[in-house]
Amino acid sequence: MNIAPSGQFAENRAGERHLQLLIECVTDYAIYMLDPTGIVSSWNAGAQRFKGYQAAEIIGQHFSRFFTPEDREAGMPQHVLATALRDGRFEAEGWRVRKDGRRFWASVVVDPIRDDDGSLVGFAKITRDITEKRETQLALEEARDALFQAQKLETIGKLTGSVAHDFNNLLQAIGSSLEMIGQRAGSHQTDIHRHLGVARSALETAGAVTQRLLAFARRQPLRPEPTDMARLVYGMAELVRRSVGEMVRVELSLADTGWICQVDPHQLESGILNLALNARDAMPGGGTLTIATANVTLPRRMLPGQTIEAGDYLMLSVSDTGIGMSADVLSRAVEPFFTTKPMGQGTGLGLSQLYGFIHQSGGFLEMESREGEGTTIKLYLPRLAGGMHHAAPGDEVVTQAPPPPPPVPQERPSILLVEDEVLIRLVLAEALTEQGYHVHQAGNGEEALPIISSGTPIDAMITDVGLPGMNGRLLAQLAHARRPRIKILFLTGYIDRADSEALPPGSALLCKPVSMVTLLARLRAVLSG
Template sequence: MNQHCNTGDHAAPCATPSDSPGPDDWCKQWVSTVTDYAVIGLSPEGIIRTWNIGGERIHGFSAHEVIGQRFDIFHTQEDRDKASAAASLDIARKTGRCESEGWRIRKDGSRFWANVVITVLTDDTGRVLGFGKIVRDMTDKKNAHDAVVESEGRFRMLVNGVTDYAVFMLSPDGIITNWNAGARRIKGYSAEEIIGSHFSRFYTPEDVAAGLPQRGLSIAASEGRFEAEGWRVRKDGRRFWAHVVIDAIRHEDGSLAGFAKITRDITERMEANRALEEARKALFQSQKMEAVGKLTGGVAHDFNNVLQILRGNLELLDNRHFGDAWTRERLGKAIAAVDRGSKLAAQLLAFGRQQPLQPVVINLASALRGMDDLLRRALDETIEVETVVAGGLWNTLVDIHQLENVILNLAINARDAMPHGGKLTMELSNAMLGDDYVAVVPDVAAGQYVMLAVTDTGTGMTQDVLERAFDPFFTTKPDGKGTGLGLSMAYGFVKQSGGHIRIYSEVGHGTTVKLYLPRSSRPAVEPPPRVVPAPKGGTETILVVEDDRNVQSVAVETLSDFGYHVLKADDAEQALAVLRSGIHVDLVFSDVVMPGPIRSTDMAALAVVLLPHLKVLFTSGYTQNAVVHGGRLDPGVELLSKPYSREQLAHKVRQLLDGRDSMRSESSRSAAPADSAVPLRILLVDDDVNLAQAMNELISLLGHSSKFTTSPSQALDWLQDEPFDVLITDLSMPDIDGMEVAKRATAGSPSMFVVFSSGHEMPVLPSLPFRWAALRKPFTIDELGAVLSDL
């Protein structure tokens, strides 16, 4: 049986036991003490009839302020406009109860989030007596809830907004439960296509077969995290290189809730790292080759000087003992050995990119066809040779003689790789090296090239041999079968020519060497035939400038054997002193690399200014870029590379001298002493050693004997021990000046003739007690001869 408690004008039902206090007291006490809830009694029309302390705390109104008011005074204006208060009462009438949440208004106008329960109150007949309304302030929980919702929303927005990473969740069994935009972009699946699938579908078949997906989940479950890189598969079947992280997600009790999986496509980075590593290896190889090239170039320089001494002396001996068959045979073998050493040095210089090239614009098709006979003689009959030339072949700028050596070396390597016969194919075609290719290959420019490919069907190379193929002295041939310089020479020649070289090889399938030479847009020329005439000599005057005394001696003797008048100088300074002395010189034969403050090239330039008719021939075993720039001889420069034969020297000298129109002047011819001239004994004193040596050579050419020194004191000592007819002395010297030397010298030898030499104007000299003359430096050999002829 329902009881009714009267609270105000209407009663609120209170179920009480029979032994409880009176219902009015019990209900009033309960309602009045509840502070966390507003307990409100409403009339059937929604008028407030009862009010408790909880209502005053939550809404801010006292009982006398609200009793008699409609309860929608607590609703916001928006709710009033929608008549939400009346709608709540209608629901309570129909269902007995209405529960809702929403914003409510306090007395001060502030809002709070309320949980509202309205219960209909009826009598025994079902007549509505009113409503009981309970309101609870849920603002704090609402704010906390909203914060969580906002945080989750932002997180979802963040995850869905990430396009560089695939971020998705997995169940403990690996089933995909959600999917972000990055996952769709990277893997190609939409969320509808993929949610509910197992994540192993992204793995390659071989990784699935190896159990890699499940192993990743197991490690993440046991260790909390799994990280790896590997190939993954997109929807369209294409593979990409992925960086994968799988994190285990657990409930508060520690049980496994699933996994968070993050995948990033790092294919570009992986390719970039691979390209960088290849570039690093290529750069290291290039630097290694550059360092070895410099070393071999220096070795070749010294080696060529030694060979020049050997060859020159052997040829001098051969020329003198040509009638002795036994001696001639052994000299021939020794000269042949020097030739082999010369080729070895030339290969070293080729590898070091320091050989002087003389390139011409040619079409390689005719050059290659011209080598057919040579190649067939070098190869076995069991090797078939085929030449393939593409149509419209471009021209290239190259030293054809050096290229022929490269082709011959490649052919011989191919022959050795095909001991039982095979096929050698030489192919010429146009080629383009693009930016993508040259990006990972140092020292190669993108552009148009003429490609020469030499392919054999031989044994091929292993990878480790292929990586060292260009290293000098590296060879897989037996001892005595090769120096290991063939490919090294090809490498250096192609690089020095501005090109590129590449080897492709596989064991059992042969080898292909591709040479890329830069295209030239200029018309091709026919290279001149290589004709070596019989050596001829002459009577011209040649100045040999060489710092190596042994090499100098051989050159002087060789040229003298050919009938030339030969002067010598140890360096550029001495050479200039000779040239400035006035003696006629037809040709300067000078080493390129010599010690001293003046370079040989600068000496040659000054020499041509002093003597416009002069010809200059350089020689060297190592140019060091003195007369070679960009791998090519400077315009107008003539070079005879060491070691050279006596025939090569004679031919080159005659070639240069025959190209000169003017002949030796009569004055220079008359400078030589007549047969009837009386040779003089001359003492020469000059503090400049180079000038003293040069003047000593001039005196010797005039047919006189001389002795020179740079020390006036030593000259005076010599005068005490031996007689001299003439004293030639510089006027200005640091210890004792020339005038004092002359006075002391003539005091003991009154008949001595004195010649003063000076680079300045001769001073006005007083009357002297001895015969004397003066020469202004630089003086010619004719002027010196004229002074001495007066004696």
């Protein structure tokens, strides 16, 4: 049996005493011991300061009294000790209770203590009062939230101001033209064609602005189809070259065998052309525009407002060697109506429209730019499962023009027109009547149902999607239940993705504003099946 010399024993005892004095004197941390059942066996000055108990009041008591009543009911004290035994440590933050009943936010660490043979002796517990730190963090988060809300309101204010400005100008053009037409009609003058042209032009511009806003809001009607991105880019290369001019060199770097994505090809072509024109404007002295496609496999990613799932994506990038963008301009590039171009040389809706279109198509957009070094914009669209196009980009594609709409049948088809806006309903009814249709009118679904349920012949129903009360989709379902062969033509001014993805059989969808020529052609196509 080895016995330590008395001098060494004395030194060990002195060291233990010094450590005990150090722990007892610490006031910034509550440091105390628990026996294996959770009974408090030691108490330091920090524990007394945080919790309010003198050592004589608490030693021999169970440490569960420091927990809130709801935590005690949930078995939290037992969970703490069990976790420390299982994992070798318990570490967490939570509410704890002082002697006077006040709560404080604590950072807690519990470690099991074992003797030389591994037997459990008890637990060492260290607690810090971090209430002030937590309150500071919460205040900082609230300030950030308030700043974010203020910035969002500022953006919305700029957006609505820009929309109001543009539409006021358009309404002025339409109103002035109608006023001139009225004056000339009153004086029996027939020279009104120029004013009609101005009104039509303003109406078309208003429609285009609205469609771009819907694209940014991801509410535009899309017609997605399986698309080979490399093949699409190759097919429009000559159009891009003519559009950007001789001072810009256009280079293509296309994947040999492209995967297939599900996208509206016409919208994608429009987006690519818009990016090419932006690149041209960023290279006033000329430069190189590179359009590339690639097949990429990406891990799961988190982007602002969107989660990108892991998987295969088709990537299309448009790069230029132009003036580039500053960090501030880059951060605002997809904001609607934000533009760095001079007044009258751009609406600021191009990139925001592309951003909304790509997100609505299930993909995402990335931008890289440095001042003086150029800009690269990358579009990612998910690969269509099992889709692979084996034709080379240069293969010839033969397209056929769509057949003309069939003529109106000789008999008078009966149309039920459901529209809550009175002026729109009256104009549509008059136009349909002039085309030889027999028109029944209703201002909402409740007015339409009795007509549908009656014996009145109805070949087709034209209905607004956003009707008050019963919406157009529900009305269409009820109409189909009563008249399985009825045709439906939906009109909407604010499209939801579900509107275009879940149309009843034999139906079609048009987005307002729509020309009478388009509406009548679509109605004839719907009636013909």
